[in-house]
Amino acid sequence: MATKETKERILDAAEQLLVEHGFGGTSIRGIASAAGVNLASINYHFGSKEALIQAVFERRVGPVNEERLRLLDQLEQSASDGPLPVAGITEAFVHPALGLRRLDDSQRRVLQCLLGHTISLPSGKARDAFLEQFSEVVQRFTIALGRALPDLTPQEVLWRFFFMVGTLVQTLAMAEDMPRISRGLCGETDAEAMERWLVPFIAAGLKAPAAEVRLEADDA
Amino acid sequence: MATKETKERILDAAEQLLVEHGFGGTSIRGIASAAGVNLASINYHFGSKEALIQAVFERRVGPVNEERLRLLDQLEQSASDGPLPVAGITEAFVHPALGLRRLDDSQRRVLQCLLGHTISLPSGKARDAFLEQFSEVVQRFTIALGRALPDLTPQEVLWRFFFMVGTLVQTLAMAEDMPRISRGLCGETDAEAMERWLVPFIAAGLKAPAAEVRLEADDA
DNA sequence: GTCTATATGGGGATAGAC
DNA sequence: GTCTATCCCCATATAGAC
Numbered sequence: 001m002a003t004k005e006t007k008e009r010i011l012d013a014a015e016q017l018l019v020e021h022g023f024g025g026t027s028i029r030g031i032a033s034a035a036g037v038n039l040a041s042i043n044y045h046f047g048s049k050e051a052l053i054q055a056v057f058e059r060r061v062g063p064v065n066e067e068r069l070r071l072l073d074q075l076e077q078s079a080s081d082g083p084l085p086v087a088g089i090t091e092a093f094v095h096p097a098l099g100l101r102r103l104d105d106s107q108r109r110v111l112q113c114l115l116g117h118t119i120s121l122p123s124g125k126a127r128d129a130f131l132e133q134f135s136e137v138v139q140r141f142t143i144a145l146g147r148a149l150p151d152l153t154p155q156e157v158l159w160r161f162f163f164m165v166g167t168l169v170q171t172l173a174m175a176e177d178m179p180r181i182s183r184g185l186c187g188e189t190d191a192e193a194m195e196r197w198l199v200p201f202i203a204a205g206l207k208a209p210a211a212e213v214r215l216e217a218d219d220a
Numbered sequence: 221m222a223t224k225e226t227k228e229r230i231l232d233a234a235e236q237l238l239v240e241h242g243f244g245g246t247s248i249r250g251i252a253s254a255a256g257v258n259l260a261s262i263n264y265h266f267g268s269k270e271a272l273i274q275a276v277f278e279r280r281v282g283p284v285n286e287e288r289l290r291l292l293d294q295l296e297q298s299a300s301d302g303p304l305p306v307a308g309i310t311e312a313f314v315h316p317a318l319g320l321r322r323l324d325d326s327q328r329r330v331l332q333c334l335l336g337h338t339i340s341l342p343s344g345k346a347r348d349a350f351l352e353q354f355s356e357v358v359q360r361f362t363i364a365l366g367r368a369l370p371d372l373t374p375q376e377v378l379w380r381f382f383f384m385v386g387t388l389v390q391t392l393a394m395a396e397d398m399p400r401i402s403r404g405l406c407g408e409t410d411a412e413a414m415e416r417w418l419v420p421f422i423a424a425g426l427k428a429p430a431a432e433v434r435l436e437a438d439d440a
Numbered sequence: 441g442t443c444t445a446t447a448t449g450g451g452g453a454t455a456g457a458c
Numbered sequence: 459g460t461c462t463a464t465c466c467c468c469a470t471a472t473a474g475a476c
Contacts, residue, residue, distance in 0.1 A: 006441085024244010027469060038443055043471060045441095131401060138401060158406050159417040162394060163387050167425075170386025178382070181351060181358060186378050196431050197379040204428030205387075205421040212416070226459085247451060258461055263453060265459090443476075451468070458461075 007045050009035040015056045023053065054129050061130075065137050067096035072140055083148040087203040093141060094168055094198055098191035145206065152210050164202050171198060227265050229255040235276045239330050243273065274349050280331045281350075285357050287316035292360055303368040307423040313361060314388055314418055318411040332392035365426065372430050384422050391418060 013035035017026045028049050032039040046052040071092035075084050138161070146157045171194065179187040233255035237246045248269050252259040266272040291312035295304050317335065358381070366377045391414065399407040 022244060024242060028471090029469070038441095039470095040444085040472080041442065049470070127397075131397065135401075155406050156417060158402050160421055162398070162401075163391060163418065163421045166390025166394065167383050167387045170390045171383060174382060174386065177347075177351065181355075181382075182378050186375050197376060198383065200428045200431050201380055201383045201425040205425035208420045208424030211420050248453090249451070258459095259452095260454075260462085261460065269452065441476105443474100445473085445475100447470105447472075449469080449471105452466095454465080455463090456461100457463100458459105 006035075006037055006041060010037060010042055010045065010052070011056055011059055014052055015060065018053070018056060028052065057130055058133065061133050064096045065133065068093055068137055069140060071095065072144060076144070083150070084144050086145075086148050086206050087199060089141065089144050089148060090164065090199050090203045090206065091195075093137075093164060094195060094202065097168060097172065098195050098198075149206065156210060160206050163205060167202055167205075168198065226255075226257055226261060230257060230262055230265065230272070231276055231279055234272055235280070235330050235334065238273070238276060238334065248272065270345060274345075277334060277350055278353065280334055281353050284316045284331070285353065288313055288357055289360060291315065292364060296364070303370070304364050306365075306368050306426050307419060309361065309364050309368060310384065310419050310423045310426065311415075313357075313384060314415060314422065317388060317392065318415050318418075332395060335389050335392055369426065376430060380426050383425060387422055387425075388418065 010031060014026070014031045017030055017034060021030075028042045029039055031052070032042055042049075042052060046055060072084075072089070075088050075092055079085075142158055142161050145161055146152070146154060149157060149160075152160070174181075175194065230251060234246070234251045237250055237254060241250075248262045249259055251272070252262055262269075262272060266275060292304075292309070295308050295312055299305075317331070362378055362381050365381055366372070366374060369377060369380075372380070394401075395414065
């Protein structure tokens with residue numbers, strides 16, 4: 001029993017420090033100190049710093065992606081076999097990242113910052129492992145988007161999917177700075193408000209007319 | 221003369237290493253070695269590691285923001301005093317980041333990664349200094365957007381501006397991973413192709429109908 | 441499983457000769 | 459302005475007692 005508690009305390013402390021100081025700025029010494037555990041126990045339980053970081057990501061990102069797939073399943077059952085509504089797909093993707101109801105505010109913020117940090121991580125094992133966790137979500141959502149937007153080429157569907165990812169992730173990462181940047185005009189960083197603004201923006205972008213075809217290839 | 225060359229060599233080496241290894245993963249020792257200069261000369265010329273990093277950002281971000289403002293000026297002159305076209309505003313913001321024609325491919329990539337890294341930096345002096353560099357761009361573009369989208373509240377205009385920022389920045393940061401994530405479907409990371417996909421998406425999002433008003437405040 | 445102690449290496453910054 | 463040499467701190471990881 002002591003083991004489980006220690007591991008979770010380490011994970012909790014690690015993710016908080018990661019949010020505050022970033023990847024390179026977080027040391028396992030600091031994590032051990034914040035968690036109230038011994039320095040050596042971190043390597044005992046996780047093997048290395050990199051493996052610990054990865055465990056932190058998995059603990060938070062896994063449930064979000066599961067929820068996304070679950071919402072997409074629901075949507076597909078409602079629509080029997082027709083194309084899905086774009087706004088619904090958008091919501092299924094955005095909502096779990098913003099609004100996991102089981103998380104309190106500070107935990108949600110943690111998740112937001114983790115996503116922002118990690119996705120602009122330099123290349124390496126950490127980044128690879130992170131991207132791998134999203135492969136099923138990428139596949140399922142791009143298929144759904146492709147059916148909902150039949151006028152787009154597969155390439156443009158994929159690009160637009162990643163525009164959605166980018167809009168979401170970067171907004172999460174910048175949320176904490178919004179009040180300062182906007183000089184007080186925008187102070188709402190709570191998940192509900194952000195979702196209210198985000199979904200219409202993304203859905204409209206997804207539904208935009210297809211980009212013009214390049215002229216260089218006139219062989220069709 | 222030797223001074224100028226040394227400073228530039230340091231900046232060149234620093235930005236390349238920052239792109240490859242991120243902020244925390246880059247040491248001034250490594251920078252000095254890559255630049256072929258003495259370790260002590262970095263502190264002599266820049267004072268500290270943090271000041272050096274800041275100089276790296278300023279050298280690249282400054283011209284991009286100047287170009288943005290210049291394009292916005294052009295647009296305003298064309299439209300005399302009417303509202304600006306949304307697609308034009310979008311292009312004025314997106315184009316300089318993607319397509320500074322004077323930069324070769326590797327330099328452009330540097331800029332992309334720098335933006336991605338920095339914007340998800342943890343709080344601190346580096347982040348503050350970075351955000352400060354954008355204050356004029358934020359102000360000018362939100363005003364232009366507000367006039368082009370008179371149905372939106374100032375809050376929603378500002379949120380949408382930052383959605384645009386997020387879409388752009390995150391796309392730049394992820395561009396290098398697109399071929400792998402898409403399993404070869406999307407391999408175009410060149411600036412021209414990205415702009416062709418990006419602008420319609422963002423412009424459509426910006427022009428989306430206003431979000432529903434919250435119900436809690438019915439005092440108007 | 442948990443601790444102390446330490447091995448081993450790298451980091452930023454600087455003093456002082458040239 | 460540029461170099462060598464060094465101070466001092468911090469990092470990760472592990473060995474070995476309990």
